[in-house]
Amino acid sequence: xxxxxxxxxxxxxxxxxxxxxxxxxxxxxxxxxxxxxxxxxxxxxxxxxxxxxxxxxxxxxxxxxxxxxxx
Amino acid sequence: xxxxxxxxxxxxxxxxxxxxxxxxxxxxxxxxxxxxxxxxxxxxxxxxxxxxxxxxxxxxxxxxxxxxxxxxxxxxxxxxxxxxxxxxxxxxxxxxxxxxxxxxxxxxxxxxxxxxxxxxxxxxxxxxxxxxxxxxxxxxxxxxxxxxxxxxxxxxxxxxxxxxxxxxxxxxxxxxxxxxxxxxxxxxxxxxxxxxxxxxxxxxxxxxxxxxxxxxxxxxxxxxxxxxxxxxxxxxxxxxxxxxxxxxxxxxxxxx
Numbered sequence: 269x270x271x272x273x274x275x276x277x278x279x280x281x282x283x284x285x286x287x288x289x290x291x292x293x294x295x296x297x298x299x300x301x302x303x304x305x306x307x308x309x310x311x312x313x314x315x316x317x318x319x320x321x322x323x324x325x326x327x328x329x330x331x332x333x334x335x336x337x338x339x
Numbered sequence: 340x341x342x343x344x345x346x347x348x349x350x351x352x353x354x355x356x357x358x359x360x361x362x363x364x365x366x367x368x369x370x371x372x373x374x375x376x377x378x379x380x381x382x383x384x385x386x387x388x389x390x391x392x393x394x395x396x397x398x399x400x401x402x403x404x405x406x407x408x409x410x411x412x413x414x415x416x417x418x419x420x421x422x423x424x425x426x427x428x429x430x431x432x433x434x435x436x437x438x439x440x441x442x443x444x445x446x447x448x449x450x451x452x453x454x455x456x457x458x459x460x461x462x463x464x465x466x467x468x469x470x471x472x473x474x475x476x477x478x479x480x481x482x483x484x485x486x487x488x489x490x491x492x493x494x495x496x497x498x499x500x501x502x503x504x505x506x507x508x509x510x511x512x513x514x515x516x517x518x519x520x521x522x523x524x525x526x527x528x529x530x531x532x533x534x535x536x537x538x539x540x541x542x543x544x545x546x547x548x549x550x551x552x553x554x555x556x557x558x559x560x561x562x563x564x565x566x567x568x569x570x571x572x573x574x575x576x577x578x579x580x581x582x583x584x585x586x587x588x589x590x591x592x593x594x595x
Contacts, residue, residue, distance in 0.1 A: 279501060282501075283501045283502060283510050284510060284511070285512065286511065286512020286513075286576070287502065287512055287513055287514050287576075288538075289514055289535070289536060289537065289538060289562075289565065289566075289574075290493065290494060290495075290514040290515065290516070290535045290537055290543075290574065291494070291495050291496065291497075291500070291502075291514070291537055291538070291539055291543065292537065292538035292539060309538050311496070311538060311539045312495070312496070312497050312499075312500065312501050312539075313501040313502070314501065317538075
């Protein structure tokens with residue numbers, strides 16, 4: 269598991285979205301090359317915990333994950 | 340420590356707890372033996388008198404792995420209900436997840452009367468519905484209102500919690516817990532990680548105090564097992580966030 273730090277603009281967007289639990293959100297990350305990385309844990313709206321590395325500059329969109337809830 | 344049959348795990352996850360985080364059972368093993376004990380997190384059976392797993396293992400996944408090393412398994416369990424008189428004073432929290440629990444239970448029963456692929460399908464569906472019920476803890480709970488002078492706590496591994504606005508409010512959809520639950524059960528940052536099933540395993544040692552106005556909209560529920568933590572604490576969601584001036588802190592508590 270690696271940590272990817274989000275840019276300030278994505279963090280600002282995430283804090284406007286509901287949490288999945290205290291201090292974290294589960295999100296799906298869409299990259300500019302079309303890849304979709306599902307169920308990424310984001311801590312404090314800034315630190316992505318992911319097993320699939322990506323460059324934060326390549327993020328096209330982030331949405332709250334609906335597939336697995338908290339677990 | 341022993342693991343349970345998958346179908347039994349599914350069924351137990353739909354049944355009431357004896358106390359927070361566990362169920363008391365008479366277990367039937369695949370060897371034909373019968374033993375009394377508890378099932379923690381619907382996954383691991385501990386015989387009566389067996390030392391608590393926290394004394395030996397650092398985290399829940401290790402416990403599950405260790406329990407799985409035994410060839411003995413629990414194949415059936417009879418639940419021992421908690422005595423009604425010991426439930427006095429336990430606060431009843433309205434949850435909207437009853438529908439999913441009922442549906443999960445029905446699928447589990449159907450699985451017990453099926454075989455082969457059909458049985459597997461029912462089990463998977465039961466598990467999915469159980470997860471929905473669990474995830475519904477506070478998220479799908481009905482919106483209620485705060486009482487006058489009700490106080491809440493929020494635990495965070497970071498002193499700069501991004502959900503706290505510059506004006507000391509909170510953004511919509513922010514989680515917290517009640518002062519009563521926090522003060523009675525959380526003395527360290529690690530306590531908070533376990534009780535609120537936090538995703539970040541770093542000690543959540545920064546404690547914010549939240550004092551919303553009377554009749555603020557929120558949802559209340561119970562933290563379900565997640566992130567390799569047992570949960571069990573009270574969780575609330577400030578559906579619409581809170582205005583400036585409602586948050587103080589953080590106050591630091593010990594990490595461990």
